[in-house]
Structures are given as structure tokens and as C-alpha cells.
Amino acid sequence: MKILAVDNLHFSYGKTEVLKGISMDFYRGTFYGIIGPNGCGKSTLLKNLYGYLTPAAGKVSIYDENIKHMKAKQRSKFIAYVPQETQTGFDFSVYDVIAMGRNPHHSGLQLLSSEDHDKIMEAMEETSTTHLKNKSINELSGGEKQRAILARAFTQDSEIILMDEPVSMLDINHQIEIMDLAKSLADKKFKTIICVLHDLNLAAQYAQHIFLMSHGNLVHSGMQADVLKQQILTDVYGVSVRVNYDAESGLKTITPLSRLNT
């Protein structure tokens, strides 16, 4: 079922056009990877998807309703967002941070209900953050912090979870941990995960569908196996790459070899 649609989206920072007419469709329960070279507009696209930025032209719609006409609260019932890094400056407890995920379902004045509390505890269990409950969010390690933020997104009860390079600050162990968690949300809870990724190997490992962007355009879209190809990646990244299959794990690995002379 189509849940989110991007239709001929244009966006500019001042006079620089960052997104030059992007169209995409997203379906329920799928893990999407958005990849592309630095500055191609991946993060800007994501910020347009949840309404932080407003398109200059074109539209983003959830179930055929233009999000521009939705209130922030209404949008946030459908879309959660996991940033690359979270800094608050204040020592909020992990529980308080995760509880913020209930805000879309509140008037802002209400205290947390016991139902909210149950949702929060469930999300903590799901992300193995229960033992961190009373700790300050600033005392957590990078991996723990991302788990807590993922728990907040989960508590939000939204069908779509956007992730902006969620693991680029983490070591490989914690990268896999967070990505597995996100994948299980797509598989078991039928969430739509839209994840901007730097690491092509992670994209190969987790994303079912890949959007490849370059210079503000969507240049390739398709199943992972059709997009992550030697020639395509070489053209877009300007680096000759080798795409191998690891027979034992069945995974695709992408190795950059040398920069092309441009």
C-alpha cells in the first residue's frame, strides 16, 4: 500500500537549487535506502519529507494528503525522525526523552497516561534501553543514545520512520545493532523505514529498495540488486568500484578502488 509520495519536488537554499524535481513512492513495511555523494541533497530531501523544510515546488503527500496542509502535530503522527546525532545540552533522563515521542498524541498540557507509560516501556524493551531509564541522555554512549532515539521514534507510533545517517558515528558492532533494530521494525511492525546512508555496504545489507541521488536529481531507483552495480556506482561517485558477493554470508560488498580522473 502506498503511504508516502514525493511528486516533482524542488527545493532551494537561497539561489542554490538543491533538489531539482524528485519523484518517489514509498510503500508500507519496506526498508528504503537513500544513497548518493556528499551534497547530492539526501538530507535536504529527508527534511522535506517530514515538513521541517517546505518545498519550493512539487509536493509530499501522505495517503494522498499534501503534508503542507497538515499541522505539525498531525504530520508527526505519521512520520518519526531519527537524526544522525542528538544534542540537548540538558540532562534529560532517557525516560523523559523517549516520552517525548508521545507528544503527537497529546494536547501538550496532559500528563502521561498509563497507556503512554506502557508504550514507553514497550519501546524500551524493544530497544534494550530499559536499564538506562533514569540515566541522563548525555551520559550514554553513541550506540545507547541511538537506541534511545529509535525508542522515541517507536513510541511515536508512526507508520514511517526517517533516519538520517543514523549509524555514521558508531562502530561496526553498534552499526549492525541499530540497523538490525530498524530492519526488525520494518519486518515485524510493518513500519516504512527511509534511511539515508553513507555506507554502501550497509545499504547493500539492509535496504530492499535503493534511491540513488546525484546533484539534486534522482538518478536511479530500484531493487537493491539493480542499483548497486559496478557501472552505476562508478558513474555516480566518480570512483571505480568492485562489487563482490561474499559466498559465505550471501552479502554484497562494495569496495572503492581508485578515483577516476575527472
Added chain:
Amino acid sequence: MRMEKKTTYTLVYIAFFTALAAAIVFSAGTGSANIGFLNSFRILISRIPLVNRLVDISSLPDSYSTIIFSIRMPRIIASVLVGTGLSVCGVVFQGMFRNPMADPYVLGISSGAVLGAAIAFVTGTQATLFNLGLVPLYAFIGAIAATTIVYLIAQKGGRLVTNTLILSGIAIGFLCSSIISLIIIASREQAHRIIFWTMGSMTGSSWQTVTVMLPFIILGTIILLLNSNNLNILSTGDETAVSLGINAGLLKKILLLIASMITAVSVCFCGTIGFVGLIIPHAVRFITGPNHRRLMPVSALAGAIFLLLCDTAARTLFSPTEIPIGVLTALMGVPFFISLIIRSKKRSHA
């Protein structure tokens, strides 16, 4: 030391309310006419409906009542209001800017107000408005003008950027300060008054000033308190706030407007009382943690108590000479604040 349970918080509120009531009674009984704690308690009670039948003050001189209700009470209420207002605004500015160094004066309100007051002093205008004199009006206009200019600079280009806001606040603050310096140099006879005004004083408090301040500060504080949950989310950053269903742009504008209003009203009657809006939120955070649902109301009470005690000291310590209250807030606040910093460092290393 941080408490989590609801019952504990009920106790915290009871403790702070009791302390505030005690501070009011203490302040009302203290001064050049020594009325005493117990007598002041009886006189205050005698004006409260229902319980007033329990006390008999006929044995006390009438002058006691007059001193308390005509002279001390307006000043006490003004201190409570300003202490509350500045502390709550401090919480809001720190939360909104995600900057622990922010205080209510960060957008140039104080220097704008001083500039307004300085202009009123040198033009020597004797006209009055509601018997309040024109100095507060000029100061208020100065405060609002400075903040508006800061806001318009930061707003340029559509999105309200926090850093631009703080930077333009600093710039306009410096501009106002240099104009004030020029005024001081040009008009030496007014220099003393201007400088005294920058250090703050509750001397000018009367029932009239209280009547003007009260609705602004009470209503404003209530609106800010109602936004404490929104402020929690806003303090995690604009991007996250929007994704959690907060219209960050609009919310920031509302908070800025209300907090600037409260600060301007406080400053225009009492001068620029420093330090309260900076330290009270920090000190209270040690008790309540950063959750604004608890931080804001407790800061409101703590600020009221702190400023009232400072003002009581200001008017009695070297009586009949008054110490500027801004000097006292710093003198009393800094040692306390430093002890908190040291204690928290010890705790985090433990």
C-alpha cells in the same frame, strides 16, 4: 539529589510555598521600624478573609498596619513578581536557545531599557502617566524597541536562527551601551541616577506600579508555564521538535514575545536586576532536573523568594542607605552558585 517521585514533588512545592510565605512575613516585619516577625504575621493574617477572626491586632499601634500595607507590602509584592518573572524568563531563554549562558537580557532588553531611562533622565521630563512618572514608560519603550530590532535582524530571510538572535542581541546591547556612555559623559549631573538605575532597585515600588506589573507578569508566567512541555521538546533542537509535532517557528515567536514582555515590565520599574534570571534556573535544575514541567514552577517560587530576601537585605543592611539590589543578587548569589558548581563537579566524578 534529583527526585523522581510525584509525592516528593508535592513536598518540594509545599516547602517552597511555605518558604515564600515565611519570607513575606519576615520581610514585612523587618525594617527601620522594628515590627517583628510575630506582629507582622498577625497583621498580615488580619487582612485575609475567613482566618482574620482568629487574630486580634487591636493592641498593636495603627502605624504598624500602615507601614506594612502602605510601604512594605507593595515593595514585597513587586519583588515577588519581578523575582518570579525574571526566573521563569531565564528558564525559557535558556531552554529555547539551548544555551545555559542565556538570561532574560540576552536580546538586549536591559540595555534598551537603560537607554530609555537615560533619555528620560536627561530630557528631564516631569510629565507623569498614571502617577508613575515617565521613566518606566521610556524604559519600557527602549526595552521593546531594542528587542524588536534584534528580532527583525534575526528574522531576516524567514527562519528564526538562534545564533543570529543571540549575536544581534549582543550587537544591539553594545550599541545601546555606547549611546548610554555618551549620554553619561554629556550630562554628568544625571550620571549617578543612570548608573544607579543599571544596578536595579525596588525603591520606586508602590501599589500603582504593582497594579501595572501584576497582570503582565502573572498572565505571562501562566502562559509560559503552560508551555513547559513544549519547551522540553524545543530544547532538543528545531529539527527534532518539528518531527515531534511542534511548530517550532511559531512556538519560538510566542515564547519570545511573552518572555520579552515580562522582562520589559520588570526592568522598566526596577532597573536591570542582574543574575537572578541566570542563576535561579541553574540552581533549581540541581533539585528538579531539566524537565521544564518541574523546573519552571519551582524556579518561579525560588526566584520570588530569592529576590524578596535580597531586597529585604538591600533596604535594611545599611539602613538608611539602600544598597542597589543588583549588587546584592550578585553578592549573595555568586558564592551559592559556585558552591553548587563545585558540588556537581564532585558528584560527576564520584
